[in-house]
Amino acid sequence: AGGLTVTGTTAIxxxxxxxxxxxxxxxxxxxxxxxxxxxxxxxxxxxxxxxxNGGTVQxxxxxxxxxxxxxxxxxxxxxxxxxxxxxxKGGTVEATGDQVDLLAGSTVDVSGDTGGGTALIGGxxxxxxxxxxxxxxxxxxxxxxxxxxxxxxGNGGNVTVWSDDT
Numbered sequence: 001a002g003g004l005t006v007t008g009t010t011a012i013x014x015x016x017x018x019x020x021x022x023x024x025x026x027x028x029x030x031x032x033x034x035x036x037x038x039x040x041x042x043x044x045x046x047x048x049x050x051x052x053n054g055g056t057v058q059x060x061x062x063x064x065x066x067x068x069x070x071x072x073x074x075x076x077x078x079x080x081x082x083x084x085x086x087x088x089k090g091g092t093v094e095a096t097g098d099q100v101d102l103l104a105g106s107t108v109d110v111s112g113d114t115g116g117g118t119a120l121i122g123g124x125x126x127x128x129x130x131x132x133x134x135x136x137x138x139x140x141x142x143x144x145x146x147x148x149x150x151x152x153x154g155n156g157g158n159v160t161v162w163s164d165d166t
Contacts, residue, residue, distance in 0.1 A: 011034030011035075011036070011037025011038060011039060011061070012032050012033075012034050012037070012038075012039045012040065013038075013039075013040045013041075013042075014032065014040070014041045014042070014043045014045065014077075015042050015043045016043045016044075017043055017044040017046070018030055018043070018044070018045050018046070019044075019046045019047075020046070020047045020048075020055055028046075028047035028048045028049055028055030028056070028091075029047060029055055029056045029057075029058075030045050030047050030055070030056070030057045030058070031057075031058045031060075032045070032058070032059045032060070033058070033059075033060045033061075034060070034061045034062070034071060035062055035063075035064070035071075036062075036063050036064055036069075036071060037061065037063075037071055038061050038071055038072045038073070038074065039059050039060065039061040039071075039072075039073045039074075039097065040072075040073075040074045040075070040076075041059060041074070041075045041076070041077045041079060042075075042076045042077045043077045043078075044077055044078040044080065045057050045059070045077075045078065045079045045080065046078070046080045046081075047080070047081050047091060048081070048082075048083065048088075048091070051085070051087075051088065052083055052084070052085030052086075052087075052088040053083040053088045053089050053090075053091060053112070054080075054081035054082050054083040054088070054089065054090040054091025054092070054110055054111075054112055054117050055081050055091045055092075056081060056091055056092045056093075056094075057079050057080075057081050057091075057092070057093045057094070058093075058094045058096075059073050059075070059079065059093075059094070059095045059096070059097075060073060060094070060095075060096045060097055060133060061073045061097035061098065061099075062097060062098060062133060063098050066098040066136060070097075070098035070099045070136060070137075071097055071098045071099070072097055072098065072099040072100070072101060073095050073096060073097035073099070073100045073101070073135075074100070074101040074102075074103060075095060075101070075102050075103065075106045075108070076103040076104075076105060076106050077106060077107075078106070078107050078109070079093050079095065079106075079107070079108045079109070080107070080109045081093050081109070081110050081117060082109045082110060082111045082112060082117075082147075083111075083112035083113060083114075083117070084111070084112070084113060084151065085113065086113055086152075087113060087114055088112050088113045088114065089112040089113070089114055089115045089116075089117060089154075090109075090110040090111050090112030090115065090116045090117025090118075090148060090149075090157050091110055091112075091117045091118075092110065092117055092118045092119075092120075093108050093110055093117075093118075093119045093120070093121075094120045094132060095108065095120070095121050095122070096120065096122065096123060096132060096133040096134070096135060097133065097135055098135060098136055098137075099135055099136060099137045099138070099139075100121060100122040100135045100137075100138045100139070100163075101138075101139045101141070102121060102139070102140045102141060102144040102146070103141050103144060104141040104142060104143035104144060105143055105144070106141075106144045106145070107144075107145045107146075107147070108121065108144075108145070108146045108147070109145075109147045110147065110148045110157050111147045111148060111149040111150070111151055111157070112149075112150065112151065112154070112157070113150075113151050113152045113153075114150065114152060114153055114154040115150050115154035115155055115156075115157065116147075116148035116149050116150050116154075116155065116156040116157025116158070117148060117157045117158075118148070118157055118158045118159075118160075119146050119148055119157070119158070119159045119160070120132055120160050120162075121138060121140065121146065121159070121160065121161045121162070122134065122135035122138030122160075122161055122162040122163050123135055123138075123160065123162030123163070123164075124160060124162065125158075125160050125162075126162070127162050127164060134162060134163070134164050135162065135163045135164065136163060136164050136165045136166075137163050137165055137166050138161055138162060138163035138166075140161055146159050146161075
């Protein structure tokens with residue numbers, strides 16, 4: 001069980017399991033987005049399409065006044081857009097916000113059987129992706145794991161950890 005709760009400045013706090021697995025060829029997508037509030041995941045976010053390829057998970061917290069009251073995206077659980085069935089590719093995870101924290105024990109997994117996917121933590125490559133929000137501060141604590149492995153064959157995926165300031 002578990003679910004989504006709204007408390008104080010935390011607009012979204014997933015403590016359970018959210019699964020988006022396609023039964024048609026539309027793919028699995030999860031979006032947790034908050035304006036002027038934090039987004040937290042201590043549970044599991046799992047996205048795959050009907051063929052077992054990794055889906056898309058976007059977790060974003062943004063404040064209208066980020067300089068004085070930044071919104072934080074934090075993960076202490078599992079964000080899984082992996083494609084682990086035979087022939088599957090990894091998907092995409094975007095964890096963005098004014099501040100992004102991957103806490104000890106958390107896992108982001110975009111691995112795939114025939115190629116890893118893309119993990120964007122705090123922003124896009126070199127902070128230059130116009131369609132990806134750049135964090136002012138990004139923290140990846142010791143004990144946090146980001147995986148973009150090719151499990152069977154093919155190339156590993158891409159991992160970006162970005163912040164504009166620290």
